[in-house]
Amino acid sequence: MRLFRSFLAVLAVAGPAAADEVALVPGSTVSAPGGLIRGKVERETPELVRIEGRDVPLDQVAGVDYDGAGVSYSQARLQENNGDLARAADLYQKAAGESTNPLVVQDSRFRRAAMLARVAQADPSKRDAAVEALRGITAELSGSRHVGPALMLLARLQLDADEFDAAEATLEELSKLPWARDRAAVTKSRVRVEQGQSEQAIRDLDALIGRLPEGGAARLQATLARAEALADLSRFEEAERAVRAVIDAAEPEDSGTLAPAYNTLGDCLRAAGKPRDALFAYLNTDILYPSQPEEHARALAAIAQLWRVLNQTERAGQVVDRLRQEYPGSPYLPSASGSAP
Structure with a gap:
């Protein structure tokens, strides 16, 4: 009995067993205590994350944390939060080479590409490296949850460079993902504004807003994009x-x-x-x-x-x-x- 009580005391100090975590977006349609689902991430696709037998659509996912992701990965997250994006990119690349968890490897590769994209937004001379990394994600990790976010980042870089045809092609690819279709449509409207086609952008956005539910993130983005188009006119x-x-x-x-x-x-x-x-x-x-x-x-x-x-x-x-x-x-x-x- 004494040994059993000692075992219970150790458990109490140690706390709950470590696990992966999926954080939900505010106001998520998926129910979970505290907006967190804990357990083992079993599968990720371009449309969902499966954790403990539950399929969570990607538009309801705010972030995923993996148990035992490794020291380099943790250091990379810290440097990212501190704003040292170049150092974070290097550490994510190191983490991708160290981890035995394929989901951590995929996440590390995407995060490295995302850091390079953010660096390129401030320093256009870094743009080619960022575009190459993002294209690598969309080609080599096309079955992962990262393909949609990579396409969004790629479209943003293309818009910043006034590469409107390339951006439209990227957004067309993005719109094939059901959860990203409305986001792609909003960004396409911004392409129209940049091209001097604000009237067409407003017509497109009016049609989009008319079918989106009130209070949703997509409707908010569409409404604000419409205001920007009105100001352009x-x-x-x-x-x-x-x-x-x-x-x-x-x-x-x-x-x-x-x-x-x-x-x-x-x-x-x-x-x-x-x-x-x-x-x-x-x-x-x-x-x-x-x-x-x-x-x-x-x-x-x-x-x-x-x-x-x-x-x-x-x-x-x-x-x-x-x-x-x-x-x-x-x-x-x-x-x-x-x-x-």
């Missing part, structure tokens, strides 16, 4: 009304909706020639929603530009320093440091 009041409607309908703690909405509002107000109003819109993201790193970095860059427009160069420099410190590998750094468009 100088229909500023209509664009502002559309974005403010999104803001008014959102819960105050819904940072996933409000951060991009306030940033889009700032974009529309800046395009309308209202730099002070735009500044306050971006400040909402900076002050209230720094938990959204992509949108927070985007807001900081815009704030720096607008302080420069308002002849507050010292304040602009302070914001650039913050951006550099908090997001050292951000693709927004070059625009924040230069002149406002």
Whole structure:
């Protein structure tokens, strides 16, 4: 009996057995305590992750953590979180060569390509290496969960380089995945805007919004993209009304909706020639929603530009320093440091 009690005490200290984890997106249609499913990841495909016999669609997956992924993998995640993307890419490559878990190998390879893509957004001279790595993922890991995210990153790099035909082809490939079809359609609308076809973009988005359920992430993205297209056509009041409607309908703690909405509002107000109003819109993201790193970095860059427009160069420099410190590998750094468009 004494030995049995000692065994129970060891278990109590050690805690639950280690396991893989699938984190669900906020408001997921998949039910799980705390938004986490723990167990063994049994299978991954371009459309789902299977864990403990449950199939979780990829659009409901916020992230996957593997038990025993290895030291190099853990170090890579740390460097990624610290913003040292080049070092993270090297460590992910090392992790891919060390792990005996094929899912960890696939994840490491994708994460390396993703780091290279983020580096290339800030430094176009690194673009070829990033494109090559992403194409390697789409070709060699076409049966993995990473093919869709790799196609999205590839399309983004192509758009940044004004390679519109290539971006359309990539998005067409992405749209073959059911969970990514609506995201691909929204991005295609942005291609239309870049090509000077904003009227067509609005028609496409109206049709898309009409069939999407209210409150969903895809509908939010489509609504904000529509506002951007309206602003491109100088229909500023209509664009502002559309974005403010999104803001008014959102819960105050819904940072996933409000951060991009306030940033889009700032974009529309800046395009309308209202730099002070735009500044306050971006400040909402900076002050209230720094938990959204992509949108927070985007807001900081815009704030720096607008302080420069308002002849507050010292304040602009302070914001650039913050951006550099908090997001050292951000693709927004070059625009924040230069002149406002």
